[in-house]
Amino acid sequence: MATTSASWDQGAFDPSQTYDNLLQPVSGYIMNQSLETTGKPVAGADWKAGSVVSIQEITTHTVRGRTVADIVVKAGCADDEMPLFARGGAEDFDTKADAGNAIGRVASLLPATGGFEIQTTEYDQTETYDANDFLTASDGDAEVKKSPANYNDNIIIGQVSKGVVEGQYGQSLLQFWTMNIPKVQTS
Amino acid sequence: MSKHTLENARLLEMLQSDDPSRHKEAAEGTSEYLHLRAHENGIARAVMEPETITPSEFTQQVDTDKPCVVRNMEPSSAGAVNLSLGIGPNDAYIGAPKYRVMFDRIASKRYTADVAQLSTYTYSLKELFNELILKDMLYREDVNMFSSVESGLGSRNATDADDIHLKQTGARGWITVGSYSRQAMALARNGIGETDNALPVETCVINHSFVSNILGMDHDALGGSGAEDLFKNGWTKMPLMGMQAIVTIKRDLVPNDSIFMFAPQDYIGDFLIVTDATMSFKKEDYMLKFFGYEYLGQCWKNIAAFARADFTGTAEDWRPDLES
Structure with missing residues (x-):
């Protein structure tokens, strides 16, 4: 039985597995008790599970005469936006469904202020990460990135705990504590 | 106590x-x-x-x-042809969706x-x-139901050949039929049958305001003893042009002057x-x-199994002549 999705037969179908792109809370997450929310991806979004996203807009619909707000999320976050970590990708079956299916269609999101230690596959793999490195993100880019040295030059979305670790299926996962320190405005 | x-x-x-x-x-x-x-x-x-x-x-x-x-x-069949004697039909391989x-x-x-x-x-x-x-x-x-249904209806009075309902069924999914009248009701009822799938219509969903507008139609428009029943008793569970009518107060899902029509359950989905x-x-x-x-x-898989008509504007055809 295969234990990884690594392709071994050129030209063969190689369906992605549910763990190829991943956000995994390793501590601080208590089901039904933690800070969490849900949102719909903005049209055309293709960010994966584990991405950093943020609110693009709030839309509303009416339920029994009451206005109900829905979060619509985009990839990445600007320096003054709340970072949200997506547990499902924009194209995953929790967030989308085959045509005609009416249930679900929302992504589960963990706000960076929730006090989690998480692992994600969606980070800048060209960098090296040491414990206590600050992490950042930019608008439109769903990857978690290493922050420049001066923490107040850009938003801080996390701080590295164990750094890059190997997941049970061989994935590279960046492990860090989430936080939200918006960019300090100097002008 | x-x-x-x-x-x-x-x-x-x-x-x-x-x-x-x-x-x-x-x-x-x-x-x-x-x-x-x-x-x-x-x-x-x-x-x-x-x-x-x-x-x-x-x-x-x-x-x-x-x-x-x-x-x-349901698989689609390849059709039948006339043959002369001494030859056999062409092949068609079966693939069911x-x-x-x-x-x-x-x-x-x-x-x-x-x-x-x-x-x-x-x-x-x-x-x-x-x-x-x-x-x-x-x-x-x-809410989930109407979200799915409305996304399959396409645009109202669609003229774009790429409209989802027009493209997949050959007919519009949502039209205006003019103000309340017997002719408008008949036009609305015909929507599901006008698709290439030509399904029967079984159920419709309307709101209380729609019922009040039907009650306001005169004897000539309603016809027969039904008009008298409506006048005396108001709306009961009587069918509406052969459709089982579901009357709702959920105006945010079923707006005033709109009727949603559905084929029998077996044609709709699961x-x-x-x-x-x-x-x-x-x-x-x-x-x-x-x-x-x-x-x-x-x-709500089969978009040919539902349609919507609005009793407003001008009466439009379910099957538009896009080239005219």
Whole structure:
């Protein structure tokens, strides 16, 4: 039985597995008790599970005469936006469904202020990460990135705990504590 | 003493017990009550009667852990031809389409209350739970239903050949039929039959305002003894032009002057329930937490099986001549 999705037969179908792109809370997450929310991806979004996203807009619909707000999320976050970590990708079956299916269609999101230690596959793999490195993100880019040295030059979305670790299926996962320190405005 | 006091006291006694089995008893008692109402109130459940399935019917998928059931669609035939003697027909290989019904939960908010304060309620706590939880879940089913249906209807009076309904069925899914009249009603009713699929129409959904406008039509428009019945008795459960009419107060889902029409359930898709409306109770010391949930799949697969008409504007054709 295969234990990884690594392709071994050129030209063969190689369906992605549910763990190829991943956000995994390793501590601080208590089901039904933690800070969490849900949102719909903005049209055309293709960010994966584990991405950093943020609110693009709030839309509303009416339920029994009451206005109900829905979060619509985009990839990445600007320096003054709340970072949200997506547990499902924009194209995953929790967030989308085959045509005609009416249930679900929302992504589960963990706000960076929730006090989690998480692992994600969606980070800048060209960098090296040491414990206590600050992490950042930019608008439109769903990857978690290493922050420049001066923490107040850009938003801080996390701080590295164990750094890059190997997941049970061989994935590279960046492990860090989430936080939200918006960019300090100097002008 | 309120007529609900004894019932409430019994329910609270079960919920306050330190014996977890009594909490289960309370949840089951309330769930039984919820099940009874669930089949009466939702539009979605009136259009498609839910079918209960078990997880053993799920089909495992490689690329998702989401529970799915694979269903078959009617195969399309290749047609028949006239042949001269001495030759055989060409080949046509059979390939029948399939589709997935995908499952998720609908849940209410999680409500909390101090048991001491709940004991002051003089009306039925079961009705309170029903009001708070079940109606919201049924409403969500209906919101999901209309969200899917409307996305399949395409644009009103569509003229773009790439309109989803026009492209897939050969007819518009949503038109204006003019103001209330017998002719407008007949035009509206014809929508589902005008598609290439030519399905029968069985059910329609209208709101109370729509009914009032029908009541305002004169004898000539309504015709026969039906006009007199409507004048005397108002709207009853009488059919509307052969369609079973579901009248709703949910104007945010079914706007004024609009009628949604549906083919028989077998043509529409699937409404599959694994866990019907169920209550979860949890008690920590004197604080009670409770919420309702259900686990289901709603698939409005066949866009030729529903149509919408608005009684406004000018009367448009279901099948537009896009070249004119």
